[in-house]
Amino acid sequence: MAFKALILDFDQTLVDSIRDFYAAYNLCLVKYGKPPIEWHIFLQDYRNDRLARFLPDRLQRNFWKDFLHIIGRIFDNCRLLPGSREALLFARGCSFLIAVTTGRYSPSTLFHYWLSLLGIKRLIDAAVTRAEVPTSEGKLPIFVKAAQKLGVDPQECVIVGDYLDDMQAASQLRAVAVGVLTGYMDSKALKSAGAQWVLDGIYQLPLVLSRYSPKR
CATH class of the missing domain: 3.40.50.1000 (HAD superfamily/HAD-like)
Structure with a gap:
């Protein structure tokens, strides 16, 4: 072919752009009433695809949609x-x-x-x-x-x-x-x-x- x-x-x-993802993720956590996490924790969970663990299942869909909207306007560290x-x-x-x-x-x-x-x-x-x-x-x-x-x-x-x-x-x-x-x-x-x-x-x-x- x-x-x-x-x-x-x-x-x-x-x-x-991983630093922008970190910033957007913490902004979204705060929006949902959760404390921000440290960089090394974020990177470890990002690598292991475990960033969802900080939120209950019922919030996951809306959280990630909001995250994609937030990161959609953050290009500071690209x-x-x-x-x-x-x-x-x-x-x-x-x-x-x-x-x-x-x-x-x-x-x-x-x-x-x-x-x-x-x-x-x-x-x-x-x-x-x-x-x-x-x-x-x-x-x-x-x-x-x-x-x-x-x-x-x-x-x-x-x-x-x-x-x-x-x-x-x-x-x-x-x-x-x-x-x-x-x-x-x-x-x-x-x-x-x-x-x-x-x-x-x-x-x-x-x-x-x-x-x-x-x-x-």
Whole structure:
């Protein structure tokens, strides 16, 4: 099969924004009457996918929805991860269409603004935020929306992300699922979630893209 497009997650895949996630999480805890947690506890629970433990089940759905709205407007500590720009340039050179996605409830204009500030907006063809598919959950509908914007079938895409949901969604869509370890998940967990490739970081992505390039 010919692969035509590259769909990338934003946070912890293209950019290091974990400090923004920490700030948003604590703001949300306070909103729900809970005390903020220390950085090392947050990072440990983020890595082990246990951040839900501070709230009762009945509050989980609303808490995480509010969290995505809060993080949707916090970009204070976003920094490109090493090799992000180079990976995008390589993908363009291979004739991949490129979309960047985020689960944040960010207004599209704000997300495009930050992509411009980071110097990568000109390198992509489309961007999708949770705000464009507000009634859905998980990353799958976001990836589907990105493929639609690019005018391709999800099966014709290489999807790159750092989190379990990214890999599960990519696998369900029968895309090539590429996990990166910059999101603090371990390699075994990403593979169990459906990753066909696991990279130390986005800087290694050209090694994978060269195998799926439309120019092959």
